[in-house]
Amino acid sequence: MTDHSHRQVHLPTLLRGRILQMFAALERVGGTPIETKTFHAFAFFTNVLSPVWGFEPLEGSVLKEEGAPYFPTLQHELDRLVGERFVVVHSLRLNDGVGLEATFRLDSERARPVLDALAGLPDQAGVGDFLTELADAFAEIDVDRRDDAAAEDASYSDPAISRGRVVDFGEWRSSTDDNPAWVAAQAFQDYMPKGVTLDRAEKINFYMQLMKKRAHG
């Protein structure tokens, strides 16, 4: 079985673990409770920027629609985790024209054994640090601009990809050379003074500063 097909077969399980890890990172930086669409925006950044940290995205493509990125498979697994009470509905309100909008947070006590087990797996080494780095930078964006930031991402906003088409940043294409977000994150190095070599955390941080700037207008 190829790496890609292996990942596809096990995607629901991998996603469920990753959702818990993402929520833990957001809890750690004060980014919860979080709305559904904002969580999808954060999930998008974890996918499109994971190659900067050195690992492949769990979901390497998304359909480009009006507004911010949305992952149906992620939502399905999130719904399951809510049903199993790993993720808790913090609030629910009726938004005219939109319907029910929920905010979520992690049931830390229930999720702790799973998170500890994941942290001990060799292929999860570094995931926690990456998610904390990204979550802290994501949380610097105004709450009502975080979805916009995802829509402004270099890959998602690529003018070469029209609405209704798939944005591929690592599904079938290279998650580095063919991923404009990865290319943009690397490009910050080109403008650094002599003797300064950016590490991956600084590249992530600069990239998210740019997303914040674009989202805030």
Added chain:
Amino acid sequence: MAEGRRTGGVTVDEIEALVRIAELPPEAGASSDARFCMDVARLVAARAAAQESGAFSLFLRSEALVDDAAKAECVHVPLLHNGNDPISGHVWLSTIGIRSSYRVQLDVSDDAAFVASVLEAGFGHMPTVVVDWRGTVPIGRLYPEGLSRDDLSYQVSFSKLPISEENLKSTLDNFYETVLRTPSAISRGNGRRIWSDARRGVPAPRPEERIQGRLLDTLKGSYPTHTWRAEPVTEDGRADIVAIRKIMAQGRPATITEWVLELKALADMTSTGNPVAASVVADAIESAIEQAIAYRCDHNAERAAACYFDMRREDVGDDECFSEIIDIARDENIPLWRWYLHRSTPAARAGRGYLNSSAGR
């Protein structure tokens, strides 16, 4: 950036424009505790500017804020990070970024009271920054394993003044005592191991890089008003840490490179268990000070120090270790600091009383 690779919806002009106005992010790569120290430092600076005074402020770092707040009587203070709420005399439950905070209703009237209150409330395990407002300037202390482990703590300096040699040496000494001195200390907190096999004296691959990573994070948390960076470790084991301080120059923001630290691990075995010749170790001792001099020049830094982490079988002492370089170090005003890494806790106990002091000064 290779030719032909696209940046999609972002232009290179935007990237360049951001770099022109943005500063190197001091929190990038920092641990949760180091980030929290930076956040507390920012808040303390805002409150000091507002003439805050009092006794103590305690900041407890939570990883599950709503759940933790439910365990005690708390008041939600959502805008604490703005710096407009008085913070002394209170215990604060917050997260990285201090983006959402609760004031915990506990007695913090004196240092005995606040420790007991926090332990009784069940928060003794939480990483805690204690701010002491009683002097002329606020002083901070991080307890990374909470107040239940008050024997494990680090200073958190809120000062924006230059870091003195004495203060920096003290911080590095504390780092050595709590992180490096014995193999059991090294393994605390899931840190990267420095030894592959401590009893045989086999270091882990690239020990300078591992020490650099842990030391860098300690320095970020201890001096949160400075920006601390490390360049990638070179193949020949050159590892540097740089401290940058923000200043105003002719009414405009500028930076000064205040300190460069050249790190060198001295080992008599390779990471694959083969012996290292004494001449190679001697070259490493000499190259560290040469690199410190060169790096200080490259960065136009105010000060430089050569930091040696001695992993050899025998602790030869500073005089013998530095005999060939002590004159140049003195002439160049570069302190030589060395810490001996014991291979076991019994060996460390036996070695107590033979702590190494700085040389070359």
